[in-house]
Amino acid sequence: MRKFNIELKDKKIPVLLGEGIFGKITSEIEKRKLNRNILLITDSNVNRLYRKKVENAFSSFKGKFNLLTLRPGENTKSQENLNKIYSFLLKKKYSRDTLIIALGGGVIGDLAGFAAATFMRGVKYIQVPTTLLAVSDSAIGGKTGINFNGIKNIIGAFYQPEFVLADLEFIKTLPDKEVLCGTGEILKYAYLSDRAFYRFIEDNAEKLLKKDPAVVEKAAAKSVSIKTSIVSEDEKEGGKRKILNLGHTFAHAYESVLEYKIKHGEAVIAGLACALILSRRLGCMNEEKFMALSGMLKKFHPGIKFNKLKLNVLFKAMLSDKKNRDGKIRFVLLEDVGKVLTDVEAGRKDVLLTLKEAGEFFSR
Ligand SMILES: NC(=O)c1ccc[n+]([C@@H]2O[C@H](COP(=O)([O-])OP(=O)(O)OC[C@H]3O[C@@H](n4cnc5c(N)ncnc54)[C@H](O)[C@@H]3O)[C@@H](O)[C@H]2O)c1
Secondary structure (H helix, E strand, O other): OOOEEOOOOOOOEEEEEOOHHHHHHHHHHHHOOOEEEEEEEEHHHHHHHHHHHHHHHHHHOOEEEEEEEEEOHHHHHHHHHHHHHHHHHHOOOOOOOOOEEEEOHHHHHHHHHHHHHHHHOOEEEEEEEOOHHHHHHOOOEEEHHHHOOOEEEEEEEOOOOEEEEEEHHHHHHHHHHHHHHHHHHHHHHHHHOHHHHHHHHHHHHHHHHOOOOHHHHHHOOOOOOHHHOOOOOOOOOOOOHHHHHOHHHHHHHHHHHHHOOOOOHHHOOOOHHHHHHHHHHHOOHHHHHHHHHHHHHHHHHOOOOOOHHHHHHHHHHHHOOOOEEEEHHHHHEEOOEEEEEEEEOOOOOHHHHHHHHHHHHHHH
């Protein structure tokens, strides 16, 4: 088992990563003297696959234990499901000494984390990510929240878990489409990191999609190590953490316009292509570099029917991004692998041309 830490001023959040480590959950809870009034929140897919594993892990645990299962999918990150969690907690007489466990992908992690942040002004929680995207990215860093009025993550809180327990064995049952989504965020880390990791991902793209355990482990561990170190430096996205939004302004617009019928990770792949195209368009990246860095993305088609999209509708969706100031859209762009620019403003014309070119990019 590998251990990474998010080192904050007043708190250290361990991220435990390994294969077959879920069974350690109760001993990790005991070791940290956490509350024994547990509500485990998951979705029905994870429940179907792993209920036995959960029951086994908690069979000799002494304390209150309930399981709440929600429907899978992005629409679950809603006010309605948040209310469902609050109602369940109140009905079962949970109080401030509650420990919530988020067992699932980014949807469950974001929703259950936000419930933990807000129930009785905040109760403790643990992230147990079960998708490649959640292991490599969303379970780490304390961003929690829900979607509202069709706007992604618009209500939420920075709220750190007690620890993250990332068992790579969960990845073995992940459908191909979800592996592609996790790969989307891993590609982002490849662009943000260094040449060695970038080359590793470029060379092992097919193996990653086939869930080769050694490649999954290395890709997840490097992503976790980058994210834990960035969040340690800038927990609340005042500075360095902004780079983690590479491709995300575009990605959120694709998701919103397609009414969340495409997955976040797929949208990130399209968003990364847009970020590279806009970087070249604005002169941050030269043609040669663009050709060298964009090729990798072609191996991962995001499954979007680009020709059916209205560019001005996408642009409008981008105007409601949380990161905008004074009505101007701000982007994270790239000069080269590991050389990132934040808060770059781009005009409507450049953005529209970028969106047009992104469609052509994936159809070539
Ligand atoms: N908080 C953050 O920092 C952050 C970062 C990136 C993304 N996100 C959010 O994460 C969400 C996407 O997360 P996701 O891609 O994990 O999606 P998800 O939570 O919807 O999970 C994807 C699908 O995989 C299923 N699943 C989960 N684990 C499984 C397993 N082990 N085996 C088989 N099936 C399994 C789920 O039931 C679901 O159908 C988005 O809402 C996005 O906004 C948050």
